[in-house]
Amino acid sequence: MHIIRQAQTEDVEKINEFLTKAEVTVEGIEAWLDYFLLMEADEDRALIGTIGIEPFGKIGLFRSMVLSRGTVEDILFLIQQALKLAKDKEMDAIYCRVHNQHSIQLFQLLGFQVIEEVDIPEMLKESNVVKSVYTVDKSHFMYISMNIVDK
Numbered sequence: 001m002h003i004i005r006q007a008q009t010e011d012v013e014k015i016n017e018f019l020t021k022a023e024v025t026v027e028g029i030e031a032w033l034d035y036f037l038l039m040e041a042d043e044d045r046a047l048i049g050t051i052g053i054e055p056f057g058k059i060g061l062f063r064s065m066v067l068s069r070g071t072v073e074d075i076l077f078l079i080q081q082a083l084k085l086a087k088d089k090e091m092d093a094i095y096c097r098v099h100n101q102h103s104i105q106l107f108q109l110l111g112f113q114v115i116e117e118v119d120i121p122e123m124l125k126e127s128n129v130v131k132s133v134y135t136v137d138k139s140h141f142m143y144i145s146m147n148i149v150d151k
Helices: 009-021 029-034 072-088 101-107 126-131
Strands: 002-006 036-041 049-054 058-065 092-100 113-115 141-145
Touching: 002 072, 002 092, 002 113, 009 029, 009 036, 009 058, 029 036, 029 058, 036 072, 049 072, 072 092, 072 101, 092 101, 101 113, 101 141
Parallel strands: 058 092
Antiparallel strands: 002 036, 036 049, 049 058, 092 141, 113 141
């Protein structure tokens, strides 16, 4: 079993170390720490997973989704908890960037849909993360409307 909890200010250093080790960009996490979840091992509270939502008004962009160990069920549960957090924060939609067909299928299981580049909201296009996606081959954006997510 794992514990999923909202990140706190005292977690920033641990998060930065975890994400740096996974070679994931840590830029700006402090600004949206209220939208960041940690998955910890039940037995020793070791950090084994993260997911964050970078807010852009009423929409969010999944960021820093990393799981160092676990099952597909753990991944799905972490994403579901992030969606519940977005619902609690009264967001209208969540977007994410995926790099392969397996990721697309995983997110589709949860109700996400592939979105074309031209349909990405303008405020998201200003994000450095979104700008960098245009240089990644086979990268796709997906989104889910919060009105289909249960609390």
